[in-house]
Structures are given as structure tokens and as C-alpha cells.
Amino acid sequence: MKEISAERLEIQQKIKEKIRTENSIVKQKPLAFVETYGCALNENDSEKLCGMLEDMGYGFCDRADAADLVIFNTCAVRENAELKVLGNLGKLKPVKKERPDLLIGVCGCMMQQAHIKEQIQKKYKHIDMVFGTHALYKFPEILDSARMGQKVFSTEDSEGEIAEGLSVKRESFPLAKVSVMFGCNNFCSYCIVPYVRGRERSRSPENILAEVSALAKEGFKEVMLLGQNVNSYGNDLAGDGTSFAQLLKDVAKIDGIERIRFMTSHPKDISDELIDAIASEPKVCKQLHLPVQSGSDKVLHDMNRKYTRSEYLSKVEAVRKKVPDIVLSTDIIVGFPTETNEDFEDTISLLREVRFDTVYSFIYSPRVGTPAAKMPMALDEKEIHQNFEKMLSVQNEISREKNEAYPGSIQKVLVEGLSKTNPEFVTGRTDGGKIVNMKGNEELTGEIVEARITDCKTWSLTGEIIQR
Ligand code: SF4
Incomplete structure (x- = not known):
């Protein structure tokens, strides 16, 4: 698969530096608000947007009306999410009227649909930037134009290229999402993904392994390998025989990475080789979606x-x-x-x-x-x-x-951080992905502990740490 050329990425790099310099001379760091809709792949795209924003000297806030820059990274899979985005864009109209220097951008799968683009152009004239999934790597250029007062529409179809080396801002330590492929060839009759994300494009194994190795050096313990249909990973890579099962085994060789999950698997493509890899490779979690x-x-x-x-x-x-x-x-x-x-x-x-x-x-x-x-x-x-x-x-x-089969059992749990509902508890997951809440403090984040499961609910387990 062709990668975006180094020269084109170099241009974006220079624009990032220009914006960073501009932002460094203003009294207060400008703040960005990025809201993500949809799947884990979209979340990973937002991590890249935030990485680029950080490089350009932006800070972050958690309210659209308090931000200098608002980005909605949208999903096209269900109508409800689309209506929510349009509603949120509408709410920003009076804010933009009051603060004309507020920049508003909308990106992601929704923007790859002709009727939505038309609707945004006609009815949401207060939007400054509209860009699709294929233009993500050009975000610095798009933002620069918007900062200079130009309206930007960049929703061209995929050129079948992959942008490597983008900055990523991850808030999910000790877990990291790593996209291994983009697009889908399956055309399920209800699904919009092949139309908005294009055909399957796999990243090269070298680039994926380099990204995971860097994550391991940063202390990340678990990676989630992402693709619309990971089972067809590599089918589009001319001359490279790496299957997804092989990729899992190669990722498992990276020191420091303790757990590997993946999604999504199309049932028609799940191979014996993949099942064998789940069965035999201890780092590949015993969980399958x-x-x-x-x-x-x-x-x-x-x-x-x-x-x-x-x-x-x-x-x-x-x-x-x-x-x-x-x-x-x-x-x-x-x-x-x-x-x-x-x-x-x-x-x-x-x-x-x-x-x-x-x-x-x-x-x-x-x-x-x-x-x-x-x-x-x-x-x-x-x-x-x-x-x-x-x-x-x-x-x-x-x-x-x-x-109900879990109480009494001992489970290895990777602690993900403090519980959102009880500050005296931490939350983590078993190898199979079951959520476990346990008494503990933030220092445990990133550790795999042994926990005795004491109770269960429909969606989670409760446990006590017996060994760190
Ligand atoms: S395999 Fe998944 S992403 Fe691809 S078309 Fe079917 S539902 Fe959509």
C-alpha cells in the first residue's frame, strides 16, 4: 500500500510549526474541544487530531462553548449520531455569532456522504472546516487556511494512501489503539462504511510493529489492533505474505506489551490460523468479538x-x-x-x-x-x-x-485507572475483557494484579486484589 509521501507530510510539518509559533506569542494558549462519535477507529483518528493540535500549541478543554476551536469527528453508521452532530453544530451558531474568531470544524465518515456535505454547505454556513476521513493528515493545512479566514471543504475520495508518522495523543494509558487497516470490501447491504472509508488498505507490518514497539517503550501494556475486518489484513499488500495471525504473533514478541486484543473479525473470514494464534499465544487475549x-x-x-x-x-x-x-x-x-x-x-x-x-x-x-x-x-x-x-x-x-461463574475465581486484571464512580476503587479488565472493580489507588494503573472475584453484576465483576 502506498504511503503518503514524505514531502507531503513535510509540508504539514512546516505548517504545524508555523501555527505553533503563532500560538506561542498569544497571551493564553488557545483551547480545542474535540468530540468523537462512533467506533474505536474514529477514536483513534481523534487521537491523531489531538496529537497534531498539541504539536501546534493547542491546549484542550471539555466544553464546546469554552473553546477557541471545536472539532466534531463524526460517524455515519447510525442516523441518531448524525442528528446529534447536526444538533450540536446548530447550537454553536449563536456562539459563533458572538465570537466570530471561534473556529468550527467537522470531519469523519459523515462528511464523506454527498447529501450531508450539501446540507452542511447550505444550512450550516458558520462551519469553517469540513474534511473527510481521507484528509486527516492534511489537518494542519486545513486549520491554517481556516485561521486565515478561508472556508475549507476537503472531502475528496480516498487515493488509497496511508499517512504514517502522525502524532498521536493517547489518553488511554495503559491501553493503546493501533489501526492496522482502513476501509472495508464487504458491502454488507445495510452498511455505509465501504462508501465512506473506501476499500481495504493495510498498513505495512513494519510500521505497525514500530508503532507498538514505541508504545511499549512508553510503558503501554495493552494494544488493541483495529480494522473494520482484521481477518483480511494483508490481502491488499502486494508481495508481503503477513497474515493477521502472523501479525498478532509478531506483535506478541515485543517486550513490554503484555496483552493484545483486536477487532473486528468478519465471521466468514476467521481462519484456523487465527484461532490457533488465540489458543497458543499467551499475550493474545482470550476474547473474540x-x-x-x-x-x-x-x-x-x-x-x-x-x-x-x-x-x-x-x-x-x-x-x-x-x-x-x-x-x-x-x-x-x-x-x-x-x-x-x-x-x-x-x-x-x-x-x-x-x-x-x-x-x-x-x-x-x-x-x-x-x-x-x-x-x-x-x-x-x-x-x-x-x-x-x-x-x-x-x-x-x-x-x-x-x-455468575466468576465469583471465587482468581483473575489477572490489568488496572486501567480509578473507577469513575468510586474514588476508592480502581477498574481493570480480565484477560477475557471482563470489567473488574477493586479497592485500590491510582498508583496501580498499568499493573497486572491478581484479584479474587467476590461478586458480579450483569456487566461487571467485583474483586479484591490478592497479589500485585
Ligand atoms: S464488514 Fe463491517 S464494516 Fe464492512 S461492510 Fe460489513 S458491517 Fe460494514
């Missing part, structure tokens, strides 16, 4: 998922055979256009059969330009909501029962 989306063959066909219910179940069986203690999670879409109540019951029976630890469930959201958006709806809104509620209650019971 395997989105099924529906338990009905008819709906899976209409979703263009390219597997059947029984093929999915065989994959789960193969994983559980080699990794019996695997913690499994999945995604479910309720109310896909062709889903009838009978199809929905197939999903319920699949949940009962597999007994996932966690299910991330969503009500279907039509996305302009996708094939599913043109399909007539089999169920009305009321029925879809009733089904959604039923699914939550079935799965909550299963999740709770799964967690």
Missing part, C-alpha cells in the same frame, strides 16, 4: 453477510474447541427491513444457543445509498422496539448467568 447480526438465514442473505447461521455456529464451535475459556461478544441488528417476527425469533434462539458474554444490539438505521435503505420494511416501529426490548432482556439474563 464476532458480529453475527442475525440468526435468520434469510436475513443474513439479505444483509449480504456471506455466511449462514450454521456456518457461523461452526466457527463458534471451532473457536470454543481450541479456546474453551474464550469470552465471546457479538453485534445484532434488530429490525432489518426484511426481518419478520419469525426471523427475529431465530436470532433469539441463536443467542440462547451460543450464550455470548456480551451483545451489542442496535435497531436498524437506514443509510442513504445502501441497498437495504431501498428495501420495504416487514415490521412497524412498535414491533421492532418490542423485539429489541425482548432481546435485551434475554441477553441480560445470559450475560448475568455468564458472570
Whole structure:
């Protein structure tokens, strides 16, 4: 895969230095507010935006109306998130009127859609910068133009290039997100991702390993390798045979990195080699997110998922055979256009059969330009909501029962920091990704401790540290 050339990145570097110098002579450090919507890949993009902002001499604040620069990094996967962004942009109109020097930018997947671009251009004239996912590396140039009073629209389609070496500001110590590939080739009929993030582009193994090695030197203990479908990692790398399973093994060789997680895996592409890597490599966490989306063959066909219910179940069986203690999670879409109540019951029976630890469930959201958006709806809104509620209650019971197996066991927990709800507690995760709350202080952050699990709830465990 072609990388953005050193010369083009050099230009951005020079602009960053120029803005940094300008910001260093003003009395007060300008403040940026960056809000992220959507998936972990988007969060990783925001970490890069914040890294560039820090390089340019910006500080950060947690309120849009208190900032000198506001950036919304958007998601196009569901309509609700889009409406929220548009609402937040609208709220900034009077703020901009009062403070014309406030700069407002909006970026990410939403901005790669023609109808949204048009809407922003027509109705949100107070926005200074609009840029898509492919223009992220050009952010210093975009910001510089906006600072000089120009409106910027940079939403060109992907040139199939990857920008390496961008600064990243991570707030997630001891965990770090590392994108290993971008885009998707699968065209599930409901999904906008292939249209807004482009085709699959894998980073080279050397660049990924260099990034993880640098993270290990900074003291990070866990990396989450990210891609829309990590199982097809490397398929687009001409002449390089590194598979995702091999990449996992190579990352595991890096001293200092204790845990490796990854997401997302398309069930049709999960290979025996990957299952073997999870089973045999101690640093690869025994956790797998395997989105099924529906338990009905008819709906899976209409979703263009390219597997059947029984093929999915065989994959789960193969994983559980080699990794019996695997913690499994999945995604479910309720109310896909062709889903009838009978199809929905197939999903319920699949949940009962597999007994996932966690299910991330969503009500279907039509996305302009996708094939599913043109399909007539089999169920009305009321029925879809009733089904959604039923699914939550079935799965909550299963999740709770799964967690009830933990009290009394000893778990290795990587402490992630103080609990957000109780300052006397720290929170961390087991190897399988279960959240554990334990009495302790901030100094434990980044340590893997042994904890005896004393209690459980539907979504978390409680434990006591028995060994540091
Ligand atoms: S695999 Fe399907 S659902 Fe996932 S990003 Fe690609 S098109 Fe979307």
C-alpha cells in the first residue's frame, strides 16, 4: 500500500510549526474541544487530531462553548449520531455569532456522504472546516487556511494512501489503539462504511510493529489492533505474505506489551490460523468479538453477510474447541427491513444457543445509498422496539448467568485507572475483557494484579486484589 509521501507530510510539518509559533506569542494558549462519535477507529483518528493540535500549541478543554476551536469527528453508521452532530453544530451558531474568531470544524465518515456535505454547505454556513476521513493528515493545512479566514471543504475520495508518522495523543494509558487497516470490501447491504472509508488498505507490518514497539517503550501494556475486518489484513499488500495471525504473533514478541486484543473479525473470514494464534499465544487475549447480526438465514442473505447461521455456529464451535475459556461478544441488528417476527425469533434462539458474554444490539438505521435503505420494511416501529426490548432482556439474563461463574475465581486484571464512580476503587479488565472493580489507588494503573472475584453484576465483576 502506498504511503503518503514524505514531502507531503513535510509540508504539514512546516505548517504545524508555523501555527505553533503563532500560538506561542498569544497571551493564553488557545483551547480545542474535540468530540468523537462512533467506533474505536474514529477514536483513534481523534487521537491523531489531538496529537497534531498539541504539536501546534493547542491546549484542550471539555466544553464546546469554552473553546477557541471545536472539532466534531463524526460517524455515519447510525442516523441518531448524525442528528446529534447536526444538533450540536446548530447550537454553536449563536456562539459563533458572538465570537466570530471561534473556529468550527467537522470531519469523519459523515462528511464523506454527498447529501450531508450539501446540507452542511447550505444550512450550516458558520462551519469553517469540513474534511473527510481521507484528509486527516492534511489537518494542519486545513486549520491554517481556516485561521486565515478561508472556508475549507476537503472531502475528496480516498487515493488509497496511508499517512504514517502522525502524532498521536493517547489518553488511554495503559491501553493503546493501533489501526492496522482502513476501509472495508464487504458491502454488507445495510452498511455505509465501504462508501465512506473506501476499500481495504493495510498498513505495512513494519510500521505497525514500530508503532507498538514505541508504545511499549512508553510503558503501554495493552494494544488493541483495529480494522473494520482484521481477518483480511494483508490481502491488499502486494508481495508481503503477513497474515493477521502472523501479525498478532509478531506483535506478541515485543517486550513490554503484555496483552493484545483486536477487532473486528468478519465471521466468514476467521481462519484456523487465527484461532490457533488465540489458543497458543499467551499475550493474545482470550476474547473474540464476532458480529453475527442475525440468526435468520434469510436475513443474513439479505444483509449480504456471506455466511449462514450454521456456518457461523461452526466457527463458534471451532473457536470454543481450541479456546474453551474464550469470552465471546457479538453485534445484532434488530429490525432489518426484511426481518419478520419469525426471523427475529431465530436470532433469539441463536443467542440462547451460543450464550455470548456480551451483545451489542442496535435497531436498524437506514443509510442513504445502501441497498437495504431501498428495501420495504416487514415490521412497524412498535414491533421492532418490542423485539429489541425482548432481546435485551434475554441477553441480560445470559450475560448475568455468564458472570455468575466468576465469583471465587482468581483473575489477572490489568488496572486501567480509578473507577469513575468510586474514588476508592480502581477498574481493570480480565484477560477475557471482563470489567473488574477493586479497592485500590491510582498508583496501580498499568499493573497486572491478581484479584479474587467476590461478586458480579450483569456487566461487571467485583474483586479484591490478592497479589500485585
Ligand atoms: S464488514 Fe460489513 S458491517 Fe463491517 S464494516 Fe464492512 S461492510 Fe460494514
